[in-house]
Amino acid sequence: MRGPNTKAFQQGFLKNMIFSLQACSEFCISSSASGGAAMMSLQQRKCAIKSSANIAMATARGGRARWPQAVLASSSSPSRRPSKPSSSPGKKKKNTHVCKKIVRRCLHTRRRWRAGTGASSLARTTSTTTAMIGSREIARRLVRKRTKVLRKMIPGGELLDEISLLHEAVDYVAHLHAQVDVLRRISNAVQRG
Amino acid sequence: MSSRRSRASVSEEEINELISRLQTLLPSARRRVGREASTTKLLKETCSYIKSLHREVDNLSDRLSDLMATMDHNSPGAEIIRSLLR
Numbered sequence: 001m002r003g004p005n006t007k008a009f010q011q012g013f014l015k016n017m018i019f020s021l022q023a024c025s026e027f028c029i030s031s032s033a034s035g036g037a038a039m040m041s042l043q044q045r046k047c048a049i050k051s052s053a054n055i056a057m058a059t060a061r062g063g064r065a066r067w068p069q070a071v072l073a074s075s076s077s078p079s080r081r082p083s084k085p086s087s088s089p090g091k092k093k094k095n096t097h098v099c100k101k102i103v104r105r106c107l108h109t110r111r112r113w114r115a116g117t118g119a120s121s122l123a124r125t126t127s128t129t130t131a132m133i134g135s136r137e138i139a140r141r142l143v144r145k146r147t148k149v150l151r152k153m154i155p156g157g158e159l160l161d162e163i164s165l166l167h168e169a170v171d172y173v174a175h176l177h178a179q180v181d182v183l184r185r186i187s188n189a190v191q192r193g
Numbered sequence: 194m195s196s197r198r199s200r201a202s203v204s205e206e207e208i209n210e211l212i213s214r215l216q217t218l219l220p221s222a223r224r225r226v227g228r229e230a231s232t233t234k235l236l237k238e239t240c241s242y243i244k245s246l247h248r249e250v251d252n253l254s255d256r257l258s259d260l261m262a263t264m265d266h267n268s269p270g271a272e273i274i275r276s277l278l279r
Binding site: 046048049050053139142143146147149150153154162163166167169170172173174176177179180183184186187190191 | 204207208211212214215218219231232233236237239240242243244246247249250251253254255256257258260
């Protein structure tokens with residue numbers, strides 16, 4: 001039986017989440033020098049909840065999959081900055097950096113493709129070039145492109161080969177599903193009580 | 194060489210099995226009756242599904258953080274949650 005649908009996983013997930021939320025609030029209280037009532041800003045709380053949900057999911061999953069380690073590694077390396085939205089410009093920089101990389105890679109592959117066909121200098125006549133390359137090659141390229149995107153979605157997916165990537169994808173989707181379910185139940189419970 | 198071919202065929206079977214499992218997980222599996230999904234469409238759908246799940250987690254944590262603004266982080270709230278979900 002698969003892990004994420006069992007009650008044990010959901011309880012473990014919930015427990016981990018409560019622990020990490022408490023740890024977050026304690027950290028916030030201890031880090032704010034002005035003692036007394038230290039309420040986290042909305043942004044901080046949102047980040048805390050999101051990261052604790054991911055950490056809880058990863059730790060409740062246990063040994064056999066690859067993505068929990070990647071999630072834990074990525075959440076532990078940036079030190080917790082309990083102040084300011086300074087994380088957003090940092091993230092923006094990272095995003096533009098990643099976008100530049102992607103654009104560069106796309107251009108590179110497109111250039112390689114143009115050089116590879118050789119027959120038509122105008123790359124606009126894609127119909128002739130595709131006819132020359134053959135449909136199987138196209139399918140392979142498309143699959144490669146899609147797996148690249150999939151690799152980015154799954155934490156730790158960049159190092160895996162295709163088969164393990166598919167394994168991880170199946171596992172990750174199931175667990176994300178369970179995570180959404182537990183979060184929904186938690187918010188309903190809090191709303192009611 | 195024969196070992197290479199047998200290895201390739203084994204992984205192809207594995208790939209097909211994984212793809213079918215992935216297909217059952219995706220929400221569109223209930224709509225479609227026949228398995229005519231090409232691999233690329235399936236991968237694209239997986240990516241968009243993961244993205245939508247991430248967005249859902251975001252929305253839910255937004256909602257939770259809004260709700261928790263009125264609640265204490267201390268143990269009584271956690272106890273309530275734990276007891277409700279048992």
